[in-house]
Amino acid sequence: MIVSINGPEWFYTAGSVMQIVFALVTLLIAGFSYKAYILAKDRKYKYFSVGFLSLAAGYATISLSNLLVFLGVYDGVISRLNELNVANFLYMGHIFFILTGFMLLLAVALKLQQRRLIALLFALMLMLVAFAYQYYIKFHMISLLLLGFMAWQFYENYKEKRTLNAGLVFSSFYLLGFAELFLIGMVYVTPMLYAVGHFLQLMGFGLLLLMFTRVQKGDNGGKHGRKKK
């Protein structure tokens, strides 16, 4: 049986609220990316938009899944068996959407052109999770890997551009990747780490939101830091 709710009991509601915030932030960026696609007619924006939309769907489903379990446990509104099946289905949806989202963002960030290569990587990744015994850990390990590569790529971009917005993007993905370590560590150490991981994710998405608002205001912060010789 799949257990779709994790972490300390006191964190159930806060965790669900945070996931709704993550869904809203990613939805906002997906919307802007789509607008950019309409303007530029460049497919990379479309993939970026679908990637963020997939993340939004992923966070919305996990939030709904957690709320279902939470309500079922405490109110007995839905029969427990039925409610867990729905919650499990939603949790599998969460894994699918999040991995799809990260994969698409990485493909755009690394400028991967070959669709067949992307499809192969995606299929391998899904099979690794779907047929895994410890699917929770496998899911977060793959997420850690994908976010790590994205953070690396965005750091390279920051070194080249030296703008505050590029720094915010890099820091955001670094925090999101770092959060995955805590989400994995929760299984081995203490459920408290689940909450710590979520707070780090909140900071990560907060930085992404800050970058987004700065872009909307037309502020790039100018070049800063040491220039390359």
Next chain:
Amino acid sequence: MAERRNKLEIIYDILKSIQDKRGMIKPTHLLYKSNLSHDGMKRYIDELKTNSMLMEAEDPKSGNKMFTITEKGCKFLEEYRKVVEFTNSFGF
């Protein structure tokens, strides 16, 4: 060697050249600033006129033909800058 500009970048350069000249520019100046051939510029001007981003006008002083940027053109420049900044932030 400089990278070849895409269509969107050329449109941006044309509209930006007009905006930098306080919203009104002579065709010869625009040809020079946009770095296009005469035929190339004509094609873009026609498209921008069709999309209501640019208009033809007459200089009140000299009576010469001028190009002016419309509000839609200014809005396009604003949105384009946001997209460029967004793209640069992620570096893709």
